[in-house]
Amino acid sequence: MHEASLREQLKKIIIEELNLEDINASDIKDDDPLFGDEGLGLDSLDAVELVVLIQKHFGVEIKDMEEGREALASINSLADFIETRRAG
């Protein structure tokens, strides 16, 4: 999958499957933080779903805090993580 389309696909999954209202894919910058008060503002309950969604759509598992902290920082880092895992 082309990198740009992977990022768009991730945004679409996050918006649709996490039911984010009043947000379009174009509102999410690739390097915006996904969690916390800044950026997209997802919380730990969203993380439960996001981890399972990543696994379901891309067959990639985020196993622990260290991996998660890096992978779930932004759309960019998540896309990189998926690409690396798929290549490996």
Add this chain to the structure above:
Amino acid sequence: MASENNKKWSSRSVGTPWQHRFFYFLIRLGGRHIAYPFLYPVVLYYLLLRPEERRKSRYYLDRRFPERRGFAALKDSFHMIMGLSRSLVDRALVGICGPEILHTEFPDGRRLADLAAGSEGLIILTTHVGCWQAAMVYLGKLKGPVHMLMQQEEGDIDRHYFEHSGQENPYRIIDPTGFLGGTLEMVAALNRGEIVSIMGDRRQGAKANSLAVDFLGSPVHFPVAAWKLAAVTGAPLAVLFPIKTGPDRYHIELAEVIKIPQQDSRPLKRLTPYLARYVRALENLCTKEPYQFFNFYDMWEEQPKP
């Protein structure tokens, strides 16, 4: 979960280190037969001379027994604080003498073992009821490792039961104050078909991650992480209450087994009926065993008192 931590309760034990060591010494000397009688002066001290500790017992007791006043109310507080104290002695007893020291019956043990053997993993929902170490004999026989979402507060002097015998913790601890409240570790463990144990009656984080259900007459915000995990991963959720039935006897009650369809994971409110099943089970327990729900903080928060 805890990354948005604003919890209003503390799991820190009361008492000084020497007081705890004194009871550990008594247990080594003669087990509960020696330790239990020494609880009377300690409990009376906290009941009569530490109004703050007595007041903490009233949050729950005023809801459970709204009609009680004066001496009757004081007696309720005594029974509840004594119940907690005995359960702490029992916990240390298990650590020092081994789990076989308690006679525990678990009629639904086979059912729990079958649930644990499933490929979706299993969520065990615990509550501040009785002494969960009484269930250890059974938990140890379940298939796969058991992960516990548990935080030991800084400065807490009470020992975990396994520390008494210098053993390594037989359970894998997931820290709720870690990144995203330990979410990633819990999902990964359930994906491997393992067991995750979570407390169901204490909110660790923001109110946004909770749902309000009536408990003893007024709404209480219960944490919703366990329910979300169950819905998203497909793992069944087992509600366990270890109930003290005699000086050295416990009965483990499998009060509910709840399976949540994935489509009910969003919006959060769709989880309410499942959470309500747990709250009804807890209310039933409070009716049958009013002094075994060890709640010493105001779950009801801004709700008016009865």
